[in-house]
Amino acid sequence: MSHSANYDQLLNCMHCGLCLPVCPTFSITGREKDSPRGRIRLMKSVADGQMDISAGYMEALDFCLDCQACVSACPAGVQYGDLLEHAREEIYLHQQKEGRVHWFKRLTLGWLFTKQSRLRALGMAMALYQKSGLKFLVEKSGVLHLFPEKLREWHRLMPDVDMKRPPVSLASADKKKKAKMRVGIVSGCVQDIFFSSVNGDTQEVLARNGYEVYLPPDQNCCGSVAGHNGDTATAKELARQLIDMFHGRVDQIIINAAGCGSFMKKYDQLLAGDSAWAEKARWFAQNTRDVMEFLDENGFVAPEKPLNKSVTYHEPCHLSHAQQIKEAPRRVLKQLPGVSYVELPEASWCCGSAGVYNITHFEASMILLDRKMDNLKKTGADIVVTGNPGCLIQLAYGNKRSAFQPEVLHPVSLINRLYKKSAEGNNDD
Amino acid sequence: MKNAIDELKKIITPEKVLTSREDMLSYAYDGTPLLQQLPEAVVIPETAEQISAILRLANREGFPVVPRGSGTGLSGGAIPVRGSVVILMSDWNRILEIDKANLTAWVQPGVRTQDFQRAVQEQGLFYPPDPGSQAICTIGGNVAENAGGLRGLKYGVTRDYVMGVEMVLPDGTVMMNGGKNVKNVAGYNLRDLIVGSEGTLGIFTRVLLKLIPKPAASKTMLALFDSLEQAAQSVSDIIAAHIIPCTMEFLDATTIRCVEDFAHIGLPTDAGALLLLESDGHPGQVADESAKMEEILKRNKATEIKVARNDAEADRLKTARRAAFSALARIRPTTILEDATVPRSELARLVNTVTGLAAKYNLMVGNFGHAGDGNMHPTVLTDERDKDEMERVELFFDELYEETLRLGGTITGEHGVGLAKKKYLEKMMSRPEMQVMRSIKKALDPNNILNPGKIFS
Ligand SMILES: Cc1cc2nc3c(=O)[nH]c(=O)nc-3n(C[C@H](O)[C@H](O)[C@H](O)COP(=O)(O)OP(=O)(O)OC[C@H]3O[C@@H](n4cnc5c(N)ncnc54)[C@H](O)[C@@H]3O)c2cc1C
Ligand code: SF4
Ligand code: SF4
Numbered sequence: 001m002s003h004s005a006n007y008d009q010l011l012n013c014m015h016c017g018l019c020l021p022v023c024p025t026f027s028i029t030g031r032e033k034d035s036p037r038g039r040i041r042l043m044k045s046v047a048d049g050q051m052d053i054s055a056g057y058m059e060a061l062d063f064c065l066d067c068q069a070c071v072s073a074c075p076a077g078v079q080y081g082d083l084l085e086h087a088r089e090e091i092y093l094h095q096q097k098e099g100r101v102h103w104f105k106r107l108t109l110g111w112l113f114t115k116q117s118r119l120r121a122l123g124m125a126m127a128l129y130q131k132s133g134l135k136f137l138v139e140k141s142g143v144l145h146l147f148p149e150k151l152r153e154w155h156r157l158m159p160d161v162d163m164k165r166p167p168v169s170l171a172s173a174d175k176k177k178k179a180k181m182r183v184g185i186v187s188g189c190v191q192d193i194f195f196s197s198v199n200g201d202t203q204e205v206l207a208r209n210g211y212e213v214y215l216p217p218d219q220n221c222c223g224s225v226a227g228h229n230g231d232t233a234t235a236k237e238l239a240r241q242l243i244d245m246f247h248g249r250v251d252q253i254i255i256n257a258a259g260c261g262s263f264m265k266k267y268d269q270l271l272a273g274d275s276a277w278a279e280k281a282r283w284f285a286q287n288t289r290d291v292m293e294f295l296d297e298n299g300f301v302a303p304e305k306p307l308n309k310s311v312t313y314h315e316p317c318h319l320s321h322a323q324q325i326k327e328a329p330r331r332v333l334k335q336l337p338g339v340s341y342v343e344l345p346e347a348s349w350c351c352g353s354a355g356v357y358n359i360t361h362f363e364a365s366m367i368l369l370d371r372k373m374d375n376l377k378k379t380g381a382d383i384v385v386t387g388n389p390g391c392l393i394q395l396a397y398g399n400k401r402s403a404f405q406p407e408v409l410h411p412v413s414l415i416n417r418l419y420k421k422s423a424e425g426n427n428d429d
Numbered sequence: 430m431k432n433a434i435d436e437l438k439k440i441i442t443p444e445k446v447l448t449s450r451e452d453m454l455s456y457a458y459d460g461t462p463l464l465q466q467l468p469e470a471v472v473i474p475e476t477a478e479q480i481s482a483i484l485r486l487a488n489r490e491g492f493p494v495v496p497r498g499s500g501t502g503l504s505g506g507a508i509p510v511r512g513s514v515v516i517l518m519s520d521w522n523r524i525l526e527i528d529k530a531n532l533t534a535w536v537q538p539g540v541r542t543q544d545f546q547r548a549v550q551e552q553g554l555f556y557p558p559d560p561g562s563q564a565i566c567t568i569g570g571n572v573a574e575n576a577g578g579l580r581g582l583k584y585g586v587t588r589d590y591v592m593g594v595e596m597v598l599p600d601g602t603v604m605m606n607g608g609k610n611v612k613n614v615a616g617y618n619l620r621d622l623i624v625g626s627e628g629t630l631g632i633f634t635r636v637l638l639k640l641i642p643k644p645a646a647s648k649t650m651l652a653l654f655d656s657l658e659q660a661a662q663s664v665s666d667i668i669a670a671h672i673i674p675c676t677m678e679f680l681d682a683t684t685i686r687c688v689e690d691f692a693h694i695g696l697p698t699d700a701g702a703l704l705l706l707e708s709d710g711h712p713g714q715v716a717d718e719s720a721k722m723e724e725i726l727k728r729n730k731a732t733e734i735k736v737a738r739n740d741a742e743a744d745r746l747k748t749a750r751r752a753a754f755s756a757l758a759r760i761r762p763t764t765i766l767e768d769a770t771v772p773r774s775e776l777a778r779l780v781n782t783v784t785g786l787a788a789k790y791n792l793m794v795g796n797f798g799h800a801g802d803g804n805m806h807p808t809v810l811t812d813e814r815d816k817d818e819m820e821r822v823e824l825f826f827d828e829l830y831e832e833t834l835r836l837g838g839t840i841t842g843e844h845g846v847g848l849a850k851k852k853y854l855e856k857m858m859s860r861p862e863m864q865v866m867r868s869i870k871k872a873l874d875p876n877n878i879l880n881p882g883k884i885f886s
Pocket of ligand 3: 064069
């Protein structure tokens with residue numbers, strides 16, 4: 001039997017089954033191989049040589065959302081996220097050896113997501129398609145009905161492009177005092193195309209609170225897309241690039257996308273074997289903060305004007321389970337004036353976004369989304385906030401499927417809205 | 430076998446006959462450490478008639494059948510037998526009726542225990558059995574193992590809430606036993622044979638459960654001690670003072686640290702032992718009972734007594750306690766838990782025996798359990814890859830069970846015999862008892878097709 005750290009983790013699962021009731025894929029199929037316990041068992045079977053990396057094995061792991069709800073639930077402390085990443089890397093290497101990496105994966109992981117300029121070019125094309133009215137025409141003309149239902153739904157899922165970048169740096173809004181510290185914002189590959197305004201809000205909120213903010217342009221992907229798909233070599237390269245952009249330039253690194261944050265906080269593990277980078281990676285991991293975590297830790301200026309709306313909170317999996325940040329965003333929200341906070345039932349259940357899961361596993365993703373929308377309806381909230389671009393896209397799409405349609409916002413955008421409202425109010429006086 | 434699988438696909442829809450390697454591997458285990466066996470197929474029937482047809486086929490073709498709920502069992506009851514077909518019952522998860530006039534409920538066997546508790550609670554009713562695995566284990570599994578829980582001390586175990594069972598016997602006959610009568614002495618008491626039969630005498634298809642009114646008030650508290658003996662002595666003293674609280678759970682130092690590591694509820698990680706106590710019932714009675722308990726705890730030098738401020742806090746404490754077993758797995762790769770139970774007056778002696786044997790065999794042991802029931806779960810934290818240590822583990826348990834039996838105890842209080850405790854059963858039971866059990870099995874299952882080799886060979 002093996003003695004690797006990974007094998008120790010596999011053994012550490014004592015198959016008690018306490019993670020089963022929180023697993024979204026298990027809730028859909030009820031089959032053990034679609035549960036955390038079953039998947040861990042399959043990984044162990046591969047490690048023990050009881051099974052090959054079979055098509056069924058890859059399918060079972062592919063069906064996993066990587067939501068890590070099982071990690072929160074596991075009393076034994078099994079790090080399922082690490083196990084999954086390791087297994088996906090093995091699968092990727094196996095496919096590479098057999099020359100069977102899917103062309104779509106090669107194109108996206110190896111090419112598209114390694115240079116932000118490529119993603120932005122794609123974004124530009126999409127923007128053109130959306131803004132020229134072509135998208136509108138396509139939708140109205142009924143051409144879409146010639147395509148399979150799935151493709152039509154993906155068309156509807158695609159959010160509007162929002163790629164007008166905020167400035168590279170912003171001084172603290174408080175001109176009289178010295179800035180509290182210099183913070184850097186990781187712009188994130190997806191946010192940079194679909195949610196530039198969220199990056200702008202993050203920047204303004206931080207500046208408003210007395211920080212000097214640095215937002216380097218042309219950052220590449222943090223590597224999580226490659227990492228979660230098993231392409232560790234690419235992930236490492238992207239991690240080194242990102243560390244290099246910030247090391248020595250800022251005191252702390254702020255991220256507003258939960259998926260990136262959870263990956264960046266593990267750069268130390270990712271680059272542990274790389275002597276030239278290990279130290280810098282540790283610094284980076286230790287000084288990375290989710291924006292809500294940062295505001296909760298350091299406090300923030302209360303906006304003057306009240307919101308007078310009810311707000312609920314959907315927990316991004318990679319904040320709640322992967323980073324174990326559960327209460328911080330709630331504490332921040334509850335401090336906002338005029339916010340009546342309503343708790344969302346099953347707030348920590350995955351919405352089905354899970355990276356590109358809503359494209360690769362559309363049906364399963366929609367079962368989870370509809371469940372989420374039903375729960376949102378129970379809150380009756382005016383606004384739902386959530387700190388991850390994938391969730392923002394998914395919930396916005398949920399609104400297209402559901403009769404109950406709360407406004408979908410990043411929490412930092414909600415805060416900035418209140419700051420802006422307060423500033424306008426002051427001008428009025 | 431190929432032939433049998435084709436036949437199975439005629440009885441139920443082919444998609445519900447699983448045979449892939451991935452499926453077989455993921456039904457090869459339950460919650461029991463170190464044991465595994467792949468089945469030939471896993472089937473998900475939808476009606477009692479289908480189960481009946483499968484069992485008739487099994488008798489004809491001679492393959493074993495193993496019923497399975499959620500696979501949280503700790504004695505190997507749901508672990509497949511070589512060459513077997515597993516009948517998966519976890520999809521049978523409908524609550525069929527909650528009868529508020531008779532305080533009963535009909536459920537399918539795959540209903541999860543906690544889901545059922547919540548459903549009856551919404552109607553102001555109460556289903557007390559609450560095994561640590563209640564979030565996922567099934568009523569069928571509970572009935573088959575006669576599962577206990579945190580509230581067993583005052584409210585008893587699953588058996589005390591089973592009023593009727595519909596089941597398919599090994600030969601395929603569908604039998605209904607029991608009903609809504611509170612009293613019934615017609616014929617042999619089959620219920621007590623069915624409950625705890627560990628999937629060897631029939632497959633349950635419907636269960637009629639007894640409900641009770643929800644207690645009006647409850648109070649949960651936590652008492653901390655420097656030593657194990659003080660905690661164990663408190664338990665004995667409370668019982669001796671004729672107080673039967675709803676819950677009286679014990680955790681030793683190792684278990685406290687693991688639980689705190691997982692649940693972050695502020696347990697002091699330097700405490701030597703703790704008791705979790707709950708008193709429930711009429712508010713006056715709760716106040717009186719908990720005051721008396723506090724007095725006894727203080728007399729036994731409890732260093733601190735914390736009272737849960739509200740239901741949410743009480744729930745957090747109980748949920749943390751339920752995680753104890755799995756939380757112990759944090760320390761070493763392999764976690765082997767036992768189920769030794771002694772008359773309550775002997776509890777302190779059992780606890781000391783565990784500590785002594787752990788030292789003798791140089792093993793790391795966490796100990797916790799349903800102290801009020803005299804039911805402890807000494808848990809060895811080890812590494813299955815270490816041959817030498819595993820031999821010592823074996824000796825540890827052999828000696829522990831000898832001592833348990835000497836104290837007038839039993840080899841299993843609630844987890845069942847299954848595969849894991851077969852070798853101890855013969856030591857505990859008299860020859861006539863074993864003979865009667867074997868005759869019953871033989872009479873109901875002459876071809877030995879239903880979960881063969883479990884409990885005894
Ligand atoms: C973390 C943890 C905590 C636990 N805490 C407790 C506790 O506090 N108290 C306690 O008593 N137990 C406890 N257990 C043990 C276990 O959960 C119980 O034995 C439970 O009753 C098993 O239910 P299951 O649905 O998982 O059954 P399974 O493990 O699937 O099966 C158990 C047995 O029931 C049989 N069976 C299942 N369904 C049927 C059916 N429909 N008809 C006939 N036979 C059937 C199986 O053949 C098998 O023999 C715990 C286990 C874990 C992992
Ligand atoms: S992952 Fe954790 S909770 Fe799930 S079966 Fe394994 S030990 Fe139990
Ligand atoms: S990561 Fe999510 S989907 Fe995957 S096994 Fe864990 S709980 Fe299930």
